[in-house]
Amino acid sequence: MSTELNVLTPEETAPCCSPGCCDDTAAEAAAPAVEAVAETPPTNADIKATVREKYAQIAVGAASSCCDSSTCCTDDISMIGDAYDEVEGYVAEADLGLGCGLPTEYANLQAGQTVLDLGAGAGLDAFVARRIVGEEGRVIGLDMTQEMVDKARANARSLGYDNVDFYLGDIEAMPFEDDTVDVVISNCVLNLVPDKKAAFAEMYRVLRPGGHFCVSDVVYQGEMPEAVKRSAELYVGCVAGAMERGAYLGALQEAGFSDVEVVKGRVIDVPDEVLHQILGPAEREALRASGSAILSVTVYGVK
C-alpha cells in the first residue's frame, strides 16, 4: 500500500450543512438559499472547497454537525437512526454526529482484512472496523480535510491504536495502489463528492478482485424537485449532492461492481413546515402522491 499522498489544492462543493442548517436561522435562510443556488450553480471546485471548509470547522469544534440535537436535525429527522454507541469498538470522541448508517454492521468484515474508510472524519467507522479486523488486519481512513485527518490521528494516538492510519486525499483520485484493499466502507460521504462516477471508479480500482464495498449514503427516490432537495438540505444536510436511488445503483454497476444491493434503507422525513415554505398546496399534494422520498441507504457490492 502506497503512503504517497497527492498534494491537494483548495477545490469545490456540495454542502452537507448549508448556511442556516445548523443554527436558528434555518427557516429564514431557506428561501434565499434556494434562489441563490438556482441562479449560480456551484462548480465542482466550489463544492469541494465548501465541504472542506465546513468539515474543518466541525473538526476543530467551531461548527456544530448537521445532526446535533440543538439544531436542525431533531430526533424525527436524525440521519443516523441506529444507535452506533451500542456497537463494539465505538469511540465517542470520533462520533461528530455526521453518519447516516452503520456500514460496518453490514460490511462482512473479517479478521486480517485491509479496510479502507472513505471520508473517515474523526475515525468513527475506522475504529469500529479496526476492532473487527484485529492486529493482523489494517484500516486506512481517507479524508480530504486536513483538520479531520489531524483529529482522527490524534484520536488513534490517544487510544494507542496501531492498526489504523489516516491519510489526506480525495476520493476522486485516491493515493492508493490498484487491487490492494479487501473492503471499502464509507458513512455519509459519497453524496458530498461531485464526481460520483470518478469516486466509484476509484473504489473499484483499489479493491482487490473479489473484494467488496459497503457504504451508507443519502439518495432520493422518485421525482424530487430541486427546490425540495435544496430546502431539505438546510434541515438534514447531505441532500444537495444526493443521486436518485436507481441512478446511484446503476452507476455502481457501470463502474464494474456486481451483486449491488441495498442492505438497509430508511426514509428521512422532510417536515411539513419545510415543504410549506417552498411549495404551494397543489405541489405539496402532488409530491406526497408521487411517493418521492429522501432515503438513507446502506449499499453492498462486489468487485
Ligand SMILES: C[S@@+](CC[C@H](N)C(=O)[O-])C[C@H]1O[C@@H](n2cnc3c(N)ncnc32)[C@H](O)[C@@H]1O
Ligand atoms: C458527513 S462527514 C462523515 C464523516 C465520517 N464518515 C462519520 O460518519 O463521522 C463527511 C466527511 O467526508 C469528507 N469528504 C467529503 N468529500 C470528500 C472527498 N471528495 N474526498 C475525501 N474526503 C471527503 C469530509 O471532509 C468529511 O470529513
